[in-house]
Amino acid sequence: MVEVVSISPEQTERFGELLGAALTGGETVAYFGGLGMGKTRFTAGLAKGMGISADVSSPTFSLVHEYRGEKTLYHFDMYRISTFEDLCSTGFYDYLDWGGVLAVEWSENIENALPEEKLIRIEISRGENDDSRILRMSGDSIYENSWR
Ligand SMILES: Nc1ncnc2c1ncn2[C@@H]1O[C@H](COP(=O)(O)OP(=O)(O)OP(=O)(O)O)[C@@H](O)[C@H]1O
Numbered sequence: 001m002v003e004v005v006s007i008s009p010e011q012t013e014r015f016g017e018l019l020g021a022a023l024t025g026g027e028t029v030a031y032f033g034g035l036g037m038g039k040t041r042f043t044a045g046l047a048k049g050m051g052i053s054a055d056v057s058s059p060t061f062s063l064v065h066e067y068r069g070e071k072t073l074y075h076f077d078m079y080r081i082s083t084f085e086d087l088c089s090t091g092f093y094d095y096l097d098w099g100g101v102l103a104v105e106w107s108e109n110i111e112n113a114l115p116e117e118k119l120i121r122i123e124i125s126r127g128e129n130d131d132s133r134i135l136r137m138s139g140d141s142i143y144e145n146s147w148r
């Protein structure tokens, strides 16, 4: 586990970018942490680090946004997902097999469907003030080292 503190949205994005640059394809980046913790902002950085220039926005209504690059990024919002049927309807299981990168907001809701292989857990919680966030990453050391 590696833990960092972010004191601004820009810094959270930067941590995402550092991780994004370490991804090789096939990873699932699973976010845990409540409303407004910075998961979408982090994903914008992830895309940047993967060499994708796109305006990353919340996939709240469409459930998944797809950003094409050398490796494709699939950005999910599982906020409204509660059943296995719901999850299947997002295409999650199909995307898992395609070798892209999955970034999954509200992974709490699909915890037992997360793959074991190439799983990177990102937990975000509030820090000492409104703009600070504590980010914890658990995964293989090739990923954790991107923050060290
Ligand atoms: N250190 C920080 N890192 C990230 N965001 C921050 C930070 N400090 C303040 N913020 C603010 O918190 C909000 C984070 O929004 P964002 O949409 O990225 O969160 P989210 O976790 O995806 O929320 P949701 O659960 O609604 O999808 C933004 O308004 C951002 O400006």
Ligand SMILES: [Mg+2]
Binding pocket: 039, 040, 041, 058, 105
């Ligand atoms: Mg979000």
